Structures are given as C-alpha cells and as structure tokens.
Amino acid sequence: MTWKIRTASAFIASGFLWINTACASNLVVFEAKGAGLKTGQVIDSGLPLKLAEGESAALIAETGRIIRLKGPYDAAPLAEGSGGVGSVKDAMASLLNSGVKEKSALGATRSADSAFKMAKEGKKLPNPWVIDVTENADHCYREGERLVFWRPDSTTDVKIRVVLGQETWKARTDWPKGKNNLLLPANAPVQDGLSMTLEMDGKKTASVLHLVPNALPSDPAKAAWMHEKGCKHQFMALLGTFNQ
Numbered sequence: 348m349t350w351k352i353r354t355a356s357a358f359i360a361s362g363f364l365w366i367n368t369a370c371a372s373n374l375v376v377f378e379a380k381g382a383g384l385k386t387g388q389v390i391d392s393g394l395p396l397k398l399a400e401g402e403s404a405a406l407i408a409e410t411g412r413i414i415r416l417k418g419p420y421d422a423a424p425l426a427e428g429s430g431g432v433g434s435v436k437d438a439m440a441s442l443l444n445s446g447v448k449e450k451s452a453l454g455a456t457r458s459a460d461s462a463f464k465m466a467k468e469g470k471k472l473p474n475p476w477v478i479d480v481t482e483n484a485d486h487c488y489r490e491g492e493r494l495v496f497w498r499p500d501s502t503t504d505v506k507i508r509v510v511l512g513q514e515t516w517k518a519r520t521d522w523p524k525g526k527n528n529l530l531l532p533a534n535a536p537v538q539d540g541l542s543m544t545l546e547m548d549g550k551k552t553a554s555v556l557h558l559v560p561n562a563l564p565s566d567p568a569k570a571a572w573m574h575e576k577g578c579k580h581q582f583m584a585l586l587g588t589f590n591q
Contacts, residue, residue: 411438411567466587485577
C-alpha cells in the first residue's frame with residue numbers, strides 16, 4: 348500500500364510504514380527580541396546576558412521553569428535572587444496556572460497535583476509524540492523525526508488526505524481498520540510553523556506544526572516548550588509520564 352503524493356508539479360508514489368504504538372546549567376531560548384539570541388539557542392546560565400531597553404528573552408531550564416527577562420538587564424539569567432531553576436513540580440504548577448489571577452502558592456500546588464493525577468489516570472494520547480487527527484489543535488513534533496498520526500478509533504477503514512502549507516504538498520492513502528498509527532512519508536516537507544490540513548472521509552481538521560528542538564535537555568523542558576506552543580494534549584501526555 349502506498350501514499351499518493353502530489354507536489355506542485357506531479358504525483359509521486361512513496362512507501363509508508365505502520366508503527367505500533369547539556370549540562371544542568373544550560374538554558375534554551377524559547378523566544379527573544381534582540382540581543383542576538385535565536386529560538387532554540389543554548390546559553391550558559393552562569394554567564395552575563397545583556398538586554399537593552401526594549402529587548403527581552405524567554406529561557407527554558409531543565410526543570411521546565413521559564414525565565415522571562417526584560418531589558419535593561421545585564422547579569423547572569425540565574426543570578427543570585429533569581430530563584431534558580433526550581434523544581435519540576437513548581438515549574439509545571441506555574442505553567443498550569445499561567446493566566447490564572449490571584450492564586451495562592453497552596454492553590455498552585457494543588458493544581459499541579461490534580462493535573463499530574465489527571466494526566467496519569469485520565470483519557471490521553473498513547474504517547475506524547477503522536478498527532479491526534481481528530482483534533483483541530485496545535486501539534487508538536489521532535490526535531491529530526493517524522494510525523495506520526497494517531498486515531499482513537501480504528502474500527503473502520505478510512506481514506507486520509509494530508510495538505511501541508513498552501514497546498515504545495517499533498518498526499519493521500521487508505522488507513523485500514525485495526526491500525527491506530529500512521530507514519531507520514533519521509534519526503535514530506537515538514538517544518539516549524541507550517542499549517543496542516545487533514546481530511547478523513549470528508550471530515551477536515553486544521554492545525555499548525557511546532558518543532559521541539561533537540562537542544563532541550565529534559566522532558567520537563569520539552570513539556571514547557573509544548574505548553575507554550577499550545578500543544579496542550581501532548582503536554583498533558585508528557586506530564587503523565589513524570590514520576591511525582
């Protein structure tokens with residue numbers, strides 16, 4: 348069985364596969380304005396970082412803590428009084444409660460405990476790195492790896508059509524019953540920020556793809572990246588793998 352792939356010029360037949368389901372002081376740049384910093388760049392938390400007026404940086408630590416700095420600033424990101432990288436639990440609580448006003452420290456801890464329990468016991472993805480084809484959502488994928496599609500119901504045969512970007516790459520194939528996972532062909536031009544439309548038996552979903560860089564030193568750091576990119580279902584699936 349093959350994918351039928353179409354680029355702007357032609358159809359191509361390509362084989363596909365069914366699959367079954369840094370150093371501790373380094374920080375990774377999530378986003379930055381100015382200062383010569385780039386997304387995914389690794390910096391040493393012990394070295395001075397200079398930000399001019401109007402410049403800013405968001406840095407992810409190995410615990411998943413996000414350190415947000417605004418210029419003018421001229422000190423190490425983890426200078427004395429910064430609070431350090433904290434614990435994984437505190438970092439996840441901060442992410443889970445971001446945007447929630449007037450929360451107490453105890454409330455944040457309870458929210459984290461509740462989320463860890465829900466992530467472990469509730470309905471979830473089989474692993475954090477599959478893309479749920481039934482969801483209109485942001486989806487994250489690991490740098491250098493192919494996309495893995497997943498469907499919760501594999502009781503029927505379906506036809507799937509994939510469109511990347513502004514219809515510059517299209518592919519279609521049959522997805523037989525009994526198979527939950529489907530691996531996208533290796534020649535699919537996947538990249539960070541790319542839009543993707545999926546159609547299965549006439550039902551469409553739209554999403555945006557977000558690359559998770561290999562520079563991130565730990566799963567909590569990857570979870571923080573997922574959360575900030577809006578990959579909420581994958582974030583919860585990864586959270587469910589943590590030992591608390």
